[in-house]
Every structure is written in C-alpha cells, then in structure tokens.
C-alpha cells in the first residue's frame with residue numbers, strides 16, 4: 155500500500171510516499187481503508203523530533219493519528235463494529251491507504267469522511283480539558299486559540315454544556331469564533347483589560363490551547379492558578395497551572411461529537427484538503443499554527 159513515512163527526523167521534506175506492507179488488526183484494534191486522515195500539531199512535532207524523548211520511535215515510521223474510513227479487518231476481542239462500517243477514530247500511521255485504529259465510533263452518514271477525519275484528537279482533547287479544568291454550566295471560560303481544531307471543539311462542547319466562553323483569535327477569525335457562540339477578542343497585548351471589560355463578573359476557568367505565553371494573564375484573570383490549564387505550554391506547572399497531555403476515553407468523546415453533530419450542534423470546518431503526496435505541505439501549514447478548523451489529507 156501507499157503510506158507517508160519519514161526515515162529521519164527533520165523538516166517537512168523528510169516525508170515520503172512509500173510502498174509498505176499493509177498493517178493487520180491486532181487484539182482490540184480495527185483496520186480501516188482510509189478515506190481521509192486528520193492533520194494535527196502532534197504530527198509535525200513528532201516528525202521534527204521534538205517528542206523523541208517522550209515517544210521514542212524506530213525509523214522509518216508512518217505519520218498521523220486521526221482518520222476516517224471503512225472497516226475492513228477486525229481484531230480479536232473487538233465488538234460492536236462490522237466490516238463495511240464507516241468509522242472515525244484514533245490510531246497510528248494514518249496518512250496511508252490502510253491504518254489501524256485503537257479507538258473509534260460509527261461515522262454519522264451525513265458527516266463527510268473529510269470532516270470526520272478532523273475530529274478525533276480535537277474532540278478527545280476538548281472533552282478531557284473541559285472536564286479537567288472543572289468548569290460548569292452558568293460559569294465563564296476563557297479560551298486562548300479558539301479558532302483552531304481543538305478550539306472549535308471546545309467552544310461547541312462548552313456551549314452545549316451551558317458554559318459562556320470568551321475566545322481569542324486573530325482579527326480575521328473573530329466572526330468564526332462568534333459563530334460558535336463565543337464572545338471573540340483578539341490575542342494582542344492588553345488581554346487582561348479586554349477580558350475584564352467583557353466579563354466584569356470574572357473568569358471562572360481558562361484553557362490555553364495555543365501555548366503562546368498567556369498563562370500569567372490567565373492566572374491574573376481567574377485569580378487561581380489551578381483554574382488555568384494548558385495543552386501546549388508545558389511550563390505552566392511552574393506557575394501553579396495545570397497541563398494535560400494524556401488521552402482519556404477517546405471513544406466516549408467521539409460518541410459525544412457524533413451525537414452533537416446529529417443534532418446540528420457540532421461541526422469543525424475543513425479548511426483545506428491535501429493528497430498523500432502533499433503531506434509535507436499539510437504539516438508545514440499546520441506548523442504555522444494559524445487558521446480556522448482542520449487540515450485533512452484526502453486518501454481515496
């Protein structure tokens with residue numbers, strides 16, 4: 155099969171489309187014929203070697219963790235899914251014609267494979283960090299990096315839970331943030347004053363999704379370091395804030411997203427699609443860390 159791999163750590167140019175043996179579903183796994191693969195920040199961070207101490211890899215290795223496609227092999231012990239089902243979920247080496255998934259959910263028929271491929275990591279992350287930071291209906295949450303993949307998921311799940319959100323984005327993405335039910339503001343200097351004016355009653359919790367040095371401002375706004383959580387700035391604990399990195403109940407999060415999608419309350423737009431041969435361009439664009447919604451590799 156065709157797959158995108160890298161044989162050395164480095165820039166996007168180390169990615170190659172190669173012919174490799176097809177993987178086979180082990181216990182607890184399913185194999186899908188990949189229709190589309192989601193592009194996430196972790197993809198280029200792993201490829202660049204930034205994660206090599208935390209996630210040692212044997213090279214050459216495939217890239218990508220999210221995908222949507224058609225089930226064509228079922229591993230031992232797997233129940234509730236059949237060959238031929240359309241699913242979306244998390245696995246490994248997903249920029250390929252076939253990939254193994256560890257967590258999945260049935261794809262709603264009206265949800266395109268391209269859009270579904272963009273959901274797994276953002277949706278799992280959004281559910282996890284909203285639960286971990288501890289914010290409830292009727293409270294106000296500040297989100298830094300509100301327009302991207304994870305931000306889009308956080309804003310919509312928070313809205314469903316009755317949480318008011320103030321979300322930061324660049325000027326061109328303010329109306330997108332407002333369309334997801336949040337109050338947009340810019341991330342230029344003066345954030346504390348702008349947010350205080352927008353939420354005079356105070357901020358109950360804050361999520362740093364973009365990881366751009368906003369933790370001290372978030373602590374000033376919540377008044378309590380523990381009510382601030384980052385997924386991209388691992389220096390946060392030095393200031394008493396939380397970090398979150400370990401996936402938790404991915405299948406449960408996908409189920410929630412599928413249910414919300416079915417009611418019209420959830421969608422993450424696909425900003426741009428790429429072919430397998432364009433994986434380097436997709437990861438290079440992802441690494442700029444700007445823009446709304448998701449980048450997706452269209453496989454078939």
Ligand SMILES: NC(=O)c1ccc[n+]([C@@H]2O[C@H](COP(=O)([O-])OP(=O)(O)OC[C@H]3O[C@@H](n4cnc5c(N)ncnc54)[C@H](OP(=O)(O)O)[C@@H]3O)[C@@H](O)[C@H]2O)c1
Nearest residue numbers: 195299301302303304323324327341364366385399444445
């Ligand atoms: N720890 C975990 O479990 C975990 C899980 C998932 C993702 N992540 C990490 O979380 C980060 C975000 O992921 P993502 O998929 O949402 O990325 P993304 O889709 O690329 O979105 C990044 C967002 O950051 C915003 N941004 C850029 N510069 C900013 C700044 N100075 N201040 C505030 N916002 C800024 C951008 O907004 P504009 O376009 O409006 O500029 C963009 O919407 C990545 O680093 C990713 O690797 C961590």
